[in-house]
Structure formats: structure tokens, C-alpha cells
Amino acid sequence: MWFDLTLEAPDGARHTLRYNPHTSECEGLQLxxxxxxxxxxxxxxxxKPLGKSRAPRVLKIQLGLSCNYACSYCNQAFQISDATISKLSDVESFLAQLEGWMTDAPEQIEVWGGxxxxxxxxxxxxxPALAERFPNARFSIITNGSLFDREKLDFIAKYDIGITISHDGPGQHLRGPDPLDDPEKRRWIDALLAERPGMVGFNAVITQQHHDLKELQDWFADKVGPEAFVGLEGVVNVYDAATALGTGRFEPAQLRGLTQSIFEALANDPEAFGLGDRINEFYQSIQRRRxxxxxxxxxxxxREDTIAVDLRGNVMTCQNTGAQGEHKIGHVEDFDAIALDTGTHFAFREECMSCPVVQLCKGSCMFLEGEFFKQSCANEFAFNMGIWMAAVWHLTGMVVGGVAVAVEGGGPLSS
Structure with a gap:
């Protein structure tokens, strides 16, 4: 499927670039x-259910969905009642079960809540038990940053755990109290940043109320320091009615503003918010004809080699879902019966297969359906269009002014 992009040069001249996201062919970019x-x-x-591999590359361990915060757009909130409640003794059972189903060491182990x-x-x-068993695995934890103390910081250093602090800067009130406003909590966050350079960063979610990336960047530079790494978890997806009517509901003008904000941030700094990898992936998809x-x-x-389990051995759609409801897809004790049948690959969604930014978006959340998916799709399109426009700008020096389905197949760049 081909798209014609209208590009505008600084002198006002208009050019056309032609792109096919199905084949990653692009006529007009100098790559x-x-x-x-x-x-x-x-x-x-x-x-068309999929199974899981006994040699997972990524192991996601869900400890439970309890949290001391209550984010207004939490993508786990609607699943809390379906989460299992485990005991401390379940840790030993979980470790013992590993011998029965895992054949190779994972590259990455992620520990999740709540x-x-x-x-x-x-x-x-x-x-400690996982580190002894899998000494080459990388460990990571995403946290709200409100519960650090000296014991935890020493533990994080000992096991070389990558830490991401979920924080929305000027939109933090949508998550809960700001730990940076609490002197004691702030002390431990500052200590972690100082003691673990390059291993700690912040992650923000773009919402309807807060989608100005310059404001976000300025907030962290002023509050934490210009050297603080701030990444983007992405734009908010819609998992429940409250989010659909609140933080996830962008008006058309706001979606256009989101696209422009992403574009301007990346046009100024192609590595901004850690999105440089996304730009480079887009370039590589064209170069390699992905x-x-x-x-x-x-x-x-x-992916078969990415698995989410809880401490009782239940396997879920992902770490944000509970194992007592529809998102339980199996158990490690009956590994060959695990069947991921709760999602829909974007290839089966008409809107994805006719989207110019599908190579960047990759279908949003695979288990969303109906209006929740439709609204999430609109948000993701605006977010990824900004990245797409910045990628084009850095190669051509021109701004994407319009995108239209091509009437016929590819042709030479025209002006």
C-alpha cells in the first residue's frame, strides 16, 4: 500500500515522497x-493461539498488582480483581518450578507490580536466587520511586538492577503524590541518581492534559537537573471507561498538537526522550526493506520467547493482566498447553494495515478491542506520526505537510 507525502522545503517549494509501509520501500529518501x-x-x-518457549529471552515476573498510588489512567486498574494474591512462600515454589520448564537462561528478567x-x-x-542461577541476566524494575531507602539502594547496586521511575513531570498529579516534593523520598531518589549514573531514568506517559514535550523537558531540567534522562512510555492507551472519558480522550486539535510537539522535540534533538532509537529503527526498516x-x-x-508469569506459575497475556480472569493463558506445569489466545495481531486489523505509521506503531495494545482500541489507535497515530515526520525532516530538511493514499503504485520523486 503506497502513500504520497507532500513535503515543504524552507523556501516554500513542494515535493512528493512515496512510501509503502508494507514493504518499507521509500522513493525520495536518500538512504x-x-x-x-x-x-x-x-x-x-x-x-490462532500461540505457545511460549521454554527458553525465554525475556522473563517478566509479576509479583502482584497492589500499588501505593492510584494513577488515573492505570493500565492495570481494571485487572486488579483478577490478580492472584501470593504468599512469601510462593517465591520458593516459583524458583523450584523453574527447573521443570525453563531450559535456557533468560537474557532479561523484569520484576513487575503494581x-x-x-x-x-x-x-x-x-x-538473589535468580542472580545466582542466571548470572548473566539483566535485571530491571519500573517503580513510582516513593519507597526507596538505604537498604533498597544497596540491594539495587548489589544486583545491578536497572531502575526506571515512572513520573509525568508537570502531570504527576494524575499518578499521585510527587515523591520529589517529599524531602525524605527526594533524598533517596537523588542518592540513587548519583550512585547509579546511566542505570536510572524517568519515564513519562503522554496524556490529554499533559502532552507538551517542551514543558515536560523544562520541568525535569528545573526540578531534577538537565542531565536527568527522561524517556517516554508513550501516549496513554485506553483500558477503561474512566480513561476513555478523561486522560485518554484527546480532541482532534490536541492530537494535532501532540504530533507537532513530538516533531518539534525530535527536530531539535533526534535523541530527545530516548526516541532516537525509534527514528533509527525506521531508517533501518527502509534500508533493509523490512x-x-x-x-x-x-x-x-x-513473541514465543517473551513470557509473563506470576509467583504461582500462572502465565498471563502480559504483566499488566491478572491470572484469575480471561488473561490467564496457561500454567508452567502444563507448559505445552499454554495458548496465547487473548490478543489480535495488527495484521487482522483493517485500520493498522492501511496506516502509514504501522512500522513504528506496531499495532498498539494487542488485547484492546472496540472503542477502547479505536481511541488508543488515534492516540498512537498522533504520537508516531510526530516521530515519522521528524525522521523525514532529518533526511530531507523538509516538513511533511500532508499524507494521502497513492492512487496507483510507486513512481519517481516529483517536485
């Missing part, structure tokens, strides 16, 4: 092309 072979990825659907440090006693038992058939979901949870 050397070295086509590569991309193996088709399995495409999950409710009637708020993971609510489960501190479990973390203290779990991670087929849409070789593209999986954004979250990676449709």
Missing part, C-alpha cells in the same frame, strides 16, 4: 538500500 530477509512472524488471534517495592520481602528472596510480515506487536508479548 542506501541493502535488502535483508525477514522471516514471517507468527500472528496471534483468538482463533508497585514492585510494595513486595519488598519477596524481592529480597527472589532476586516487510510487514516480519513485524510483531509493539509490546513483544506475542
Amino acid at each position: 542506501p538500500v541493502e535488502p535483508s530477509a525477514f522471516a514471517p512472524v507468527p500472528r496471534v488471534a483468538k482463533d 508497585e514492585p517495592f510494595v513486595y519488598w520481602a519477596k524481592i529480597k528472596r527472589l532476586l 516487510s510487514i510480515d516480519g513485524l510483531g506487536q509493539k509490546c513483544g508479548m506475542d
Whole structure:
């Protein structure tokens, strides 16, 4: 499927660039092309379930969904009642079960809540045992940053845990209290930043109320320091009615503003908010001619080698879902029966297959449906369009002024 992009040069001249997101062909961008072979990825659907690998590359361990904050747009809130409640003794059972189903060491182990440090006693038992068993694995935790103390910081350093602090800067009130406003909590966050340079960063979510990236950047520079790394978890997706009517509901003008804000931030600094990797991936997709058939979901949870489990051995759609409801897809004790049948690969969504930024978006959340997916799709389109426009600008020096479905197949760049 081909799209014609209208580009405007600084002198006002207009040019056309032609792009096919299904084949990653692009006529008009000055990039050397070295086509590569991309193996088709399995495409999950409710009637096309996928299993999981006994040699996971990424192991996501959900400790539970309890949290000491109550984010207004929490993507776990609607799942809390379906989450299992585990005991400290379940840690030993979990570790013993590993012998029965895991054949190779994971590259990455992620520890998830709710708020993971609510489960501190479990973390203290779990991670040392995993580190001894898998000495080359990388550990990471995403936290709201409100529960640090000296003991936790020493533990983080000992096991070389990458820490991401979820914080929305000027929009933090949508999450809960700001730990940076509490002198004691702030002291430990500052200590962690000083003691673990390059291993600690902040992660913000773009919402309807707060989607000005310059404001976000300025807020962290003033509050934390210009050297603080601030990444973007992305734009808010819609998982419940409250989010659909509140933080996730962008008006059309706000979506255009979001696109422009992303574009301006990246045009000024192509590495801003850690999005440089996204720009480079887009370039590489064109250079290597990445087929849409070789593209999986954004979250990676449709991969066989990425698995989310709780301490009782239940396997879930992802770490944000509970194992007592529809998102339980199996148990490690009956590993071959695990069946991911709760998601829909974007290849089965008409709006994704006719989208110019699908190579960047990768389908949003695979288990959203109906109006929740439609609204999330609009948000993701605006977010990824800003990245797409910045990528084009850095190669051409021109601004994307319009995108339209091409009437016929590819042709030479015209002006």
C-alpha cells in the first residue's frame, strides 16, 4: 500500500515522497538500500493461539498488582480483581518450578507490580536466587520511586538492577503524590541518581492534559537537573471507561498538537526522550526493506520467547493482566498447553494495515478491542506520526505537510 507525502522545503517549494509501509520501500529518501530477509512472524488471534518457549529471552515476573498510588489512567486498574494474591512462600515454589520448564537462561528478567517495592520481602528472596542461577541476566524494575531507602539502594547496586521511575513531570498529579516534593523520598531518589549514573531514568506517559514535550523537558531540567534522562512510555492507551472519558480522550486539535510537539522535540534533538532509537529503527526498516510480515506487536508479548508469569506459575497475556480472569493463558506445569489466545495481531486489523505509521506503531495494545482500541489507535497515530515526520525532516530538511493514499503504485520523486 503506497502513500504520497507532500513535503515543504524552507523556501516554500513542494515535493512528493512515496512510501509503502508494507514493504518499507521509500522513493525520495536518500538512504542506501541493502535488502535483508525477514522471516514471517507468527500472528496471534483468538482463533490462532500461540505457545511460549521454554527458553525465554525475556522473563517478566509479576509479583502482584497492589500499588501505593492510584494513577488515573492505570493500565492495570481494571485487572486488579483478577490478580492472584501470593504468599512469601510462593517465591520458593516459583524458583523450584523453574527447573521443570525453563531450559535456557533468560537474557532479561523484569520484576513487575503494581508497585514492585510494595513486595519488598519477596524481592529480597527472589532476586538473589535468580542472580545466582542466571548470572548473566539483566535485571530491571519500573517503580513510582516513593519507597526507596538505604537498604533498597544497596540491594539495587548489589544486583545491578536497572531502575526506571515512572513520573509525568508537570502531570504527576494524575499518578499521585510527587515523591520529589517529599524531602525524605527526594533524598533517596537523588542518592540513587548519583550512585547509579546511566542505570536510572524517568519515564513519562503522554496524556490529554499533559502532552507538551517542551514543558515536560523544562520541568525535569528545573526540578531534577538537565542531565536527568527522561524517556517516554508513550501516549496513554485506553483500558477503561474512566480513561476513555478523561486522560485518554484527546480532541482532534490536541492530537494535532501532540504530533507537532513530538516533531518539534525530535527536530531539535533526534535523541530527545530516548526516541532516537525509534527514528533509527525506521531508517533501518527502509534500508533493509523490512516487510510487514516480519513485524510483531509493539509490546513483544506475542513473541514465543517473551513470557509473563506470576509467583504461582500462572502465565498471563502480559504483566499488566491478572491470572484469575480471561488473561490467564496457561500454567508452567502444563507448559505445552499454554495458548496465547487473548490478543489480535495488527495484521487482522483493517485500520493498522492501511496506516502509514504501522512500522513504528506496531499495532498498539494487542488485547484492546472496540472503542477502547479505536481511541488508543488515534492516540498512537498522533504520537508516531510526530516521530515519522521528524525522521523525514532529518533526511530531507523538509516538513511533511500532508499524507494521502497513492492512487496507483510507486513512481519517481516529483517536485
